[in-house]
Amino acid sequence: MALMQQAGFNLRALSIAPAGQRNLFIPRIATRYASTFRHRVSRALVPTSKQKFVHVAGQEMVPSQQLLLRAGMMRQSSSGIYTILPYGQRVLDKIEAIIDDELENIGCQKLSMPNMLTSDNWRITGRWETTGQEMFKLKDRKGADFLLAPTHEEEVTALIAKEVQSYRQLPIRVYQVGRKFRDELRARSGLLRGKEFLMKDLYTFDVSEEEAMKTYDEVLLAYRRIMERLGVPYAVAEADTGNIGGTHSHEFHILSRVGEDSVLSCASCGYTSNEERAIGIIPTEPTKAATKFRNSAQLPKWIESLDVVPRSAVRINPKIQFGILKKYTTDEIQPESCTLVAVATSGDRDVNGIKVSKAIGKMELVETLEELKALLGESKVDDMMLCIDQSLYPGQVPLRPKNVEISGSVPDEISAIARSENMSKSFKVVYGDYHNCKSGDGCPHCLVTKGSMEPMGMTRAIEIGHTFMLGTKYSQPLNALFMPATNQDPEPMQMGCYGLGITRLLASIIEASHDRKGIIWPTSIAPYRVVIVTSEDEGCTTAAEEVYDMVHKALDTRSSDVIIDDRAETTLGFKMKDAELIGYPWMVVVGKGFLRTGLVEVQQRETGEKWSLEWPSIYSFFQERGL
Template sequence: MFLQSVSKSWHHMRGVRCTSSMTPRNRLSKMFMPTSKEKVSASNADAVASHSLMLKAGFIRQSSSGIYSMLPMGLRTLEKIENVIDEEMKAIGGQRLALPLVLSSELWKKTGRWDKMGGELFKLQDRKESDLLLAPTHEEEITHIVANELSSYRQLPIRLFQIGRKYRDEMRPRSGLLRGREFTMKDLYTFDESIETASVTYDEVQGAYQRIFERIGVPFAVAEADTGNIGGFRSHEYHVLSSVGEDSLLTCPTCSYTANEEKAIGKIPAHEQHKVVEANDNTKQTDNVLDQMINDWKNFLLASVTASATSGKDNDTVFEETAMVSVYSHSERDINILKVQDFMRKTMENKAAQQGDFSQVNFTFTPIASNHQDFKTTGDLLNKKQNVHVLHDESLLNYPWFSLNKKREQWKQAMDVVNTPVTVHDLGDFRTAKEGDLCSNCTTHNISSQLVMNKAIEVAHTFLLGTRYSKTLDCSFTPREPVTGGGKLPVQMGCYGIGVSRLAASVIESLHDERGMVWPTSIAPYRVCILVADTRSDESNTIADDLYDQLNGQPSVSTHVLSDQVILDDRKGGFGFKIRDAEMIGYPFVVIVGKKTLNDGKVEIKERRSGQESHQVELSIQEAVSYLKTRITDQLTVK
């Protein structure tokens, strides 16, 4: 009975061609891919090429504002990106884990970010009215986990990463996956013994990021960046250049120095240094000396600062200060609020360090006035017996009458009248750099070292955090060498993110053309599409199936580069709509089985190239298999 059953099964299988792995062939006729012939309408906020093309090609569908469902083709692309990231993270010792999407507020309140991030958090409560949030990031959670398990330096270094969904309540979700409220991210968190070993880790991760973007095959730039709300003291951004980007990068063509506009340092060019500066027409005479000092300037900023620090042991307050900050710059130079904020944060941290050991400085910076319309009077603001910090940008040296020593005397006299402490700091860089400034990194300054501005999309960010979170959350270890008092040391941390879903959209923005998306071979949903020109021809269908099996089931290296990377377009309908769909979806290679195949035994291979006519060759079936294997292997090899 058993033999009869086997015999029947064998006869049933005869004539059925299967792939070597006995898996069904990938067929577009069986796939859920709701493409659209018409231009898909998007709201004005989402009117970018990546969003329109992903909708039209059936990669995504919108669920609600800033939240999207990933359909099969879109999900395959995200998984390709995730695989590249996963391999490179593991290559530097990263171990993958999964962290919860719903977090308790307890740790976030302890680090101060529950209030600091405010409306950006999706906050909720459970039935017991406990505060929770949807995870926008996981510094607190991962630090808490490691803190509970870490005891000795022998357990370090630790490198943990995850790839998952994150949530931020964007005020204005826009541009599809470029700025959504739900998104997919990779986060790597590192824990080291010392700032020296943490810096080595930082460099290793930067090397891994370099390989990730080179393997993906998209033009990118690495820029020095501000640490922002995450904290820390070393930070870089990774950008895809695109006209729809919200970031502005300043780059030196000579030495390749690149920095975000908010962080960039530019030297004032010679023609601006020697420019004769006219007196300020807005100057008004007033009885209030402080008002007069403000009115003398076109560019000024008035802000309030509060800072406090608590001890790492008993949580007692060891430092506290409330102060006013008054900043001045050249009339043709905008004041950079982030640079001012960073300077004042470091000033307060230095003051706190003089008072003893502290876990962190809770710091707030609130701009009050930045022009004469906002500004009413300094009297009420500066006469509150608060400390006053005065900052002058070095661009003021362009004024021939400017003297820092004279300003120090004026401020001291004015503040003595109201018995208010004042500190007039040395000249510094408190201005926003701009295109045409000279590169601060080059030793010789000429026209070739003038900074050039480009718009870009931020797709990754690296932070060397130091002890920003480990001190607050008591993540510490017993060191190699005993420390004074026999205590423990806080671990040195780093966090490193890549926006997976944003990167997918950014690749489209960077590489699309008028025909559609142009995917790099490494992350294309499928690397080869076999297009059957006339599915009514049984012979054409048989040839296409045979070609599919040869590509998908080739041994050795081709198994790696083409296994499950081929799809058959066997849909009913005309050749025109199929080839238009193939170009819109952006398969790197399209193999056409048509009349030439039936008459001459040759297939036509089209290679998709951004902004160019597709490169075409005609080859026999065997030649086509060898050609595709070689071309794809070459494209996947990072030069």
């Protein structure tokens, strides 16, 4: 009755109504009021499971995949495609709310772009042909080409090109949270590598490189604030621009042993870079792995006879990889030119294909000359190039390129794939950084600033965000131009692109924060911050609802972040194990002991700490902690 009075119901009117009407009217009010006032597990779709999910399609599941299934937060629809259930969606909504808050604070506006895009703009930028088989392509009934969007650079640039003409309309910062599609060859690891995923992408437009760089720095700071509010360990690494393009790039990683990326960082100065881009100072003393490595001996004799490796590296046996650098002529009738490229590193170093491609041209690398034939196809080799990595002359200054000549005849393996029997014996040797760095390499920043060899450490990590300074890569071809203040000719806008994988972030947080019992959610994004679990005793269930109300009031949030596990068919112990699996940050236990002692137990999921409290003090307990 007291609850009904608080809700503003006219009890006198109910009391004087005919008996039949009272019986029909009161239950409807009570049902509606109870269903909206308290969140209840008994009415939630949260199909938890004690089953140990280990393998799917022959692949071992990563922890986040197992736990999202067991905690009833997602279900697989097909390979690489998942349905997110209500608890998982609550987490995604909270992540998105944090992102919205921080991006709005730096002047970003939210919009929504289509998922099915026309091919027209993608053909203009050239990415219709270069993106590869990961792109989902389709045709409409008229035969027009479309794609399911893997990203939206072309779409947003074409939009802004139509709507912005003057410098007075800039800067513009627009973003969306939407679905992306990529046809992964081997979709695996649940939400970490799927075919359909949720992503936040922000696009910025400025009048100059200087202003675009200020925007870039502002967004980086906003990203850092987002990661700090999420409450998980992260790293920001210098990165390669890849297929997106641009001049400046950073990756945001969550540190995890199941990560596919490797991040190198210096504890002394904070320099951090991903493995593909990292520049490290190689120790001058060769490692045991380098001196004991034995190559397949396809080219080492060449290297020794040509005298292209410094004498200090005489104890290091090189490792070789091969590639084909193709150059196409404007006249399609003329045959293409192909250069055989051999990349030599020390035996303990892996060739970094990105560094090689940036230095001499894009190519694919293989281990043997036999594999090289598949890259050549019907083409033949016209000349050769040898790339000598710094790992073969550690501690020495970079050497200048030079031309060398093979003594004697061209080896049979090379002449067999040459276009001409009289292929020149002279070829170019270039020296540079073509290797992946590794733990123990010296920090380049410390060498310059301190003159000291500070070793870098390597950590496995999951990439969850990527920022790019695009410049005019998209605005120029798509005519996103503006009239500058000087009233000269129109200029292309300076663009930036900033992605953040939302579903990938969800899984990555679990990878970084779980134990054998289940998920350990950071308080800021937990599906519910507090769960009230109770035994089936009527006195306990009544007290649990009073506790619910006190906790809800103490949290002081607009939408309730408290839920009561009132399931009648399960035991108290089962509910507590479910609570640990789901990962509620706080659990309040109203057990049978409450009827004897008047005490309830509060447990913190992250630390395992427990408190026994008289139930009226629950309010002050949670209020003091400012949850």
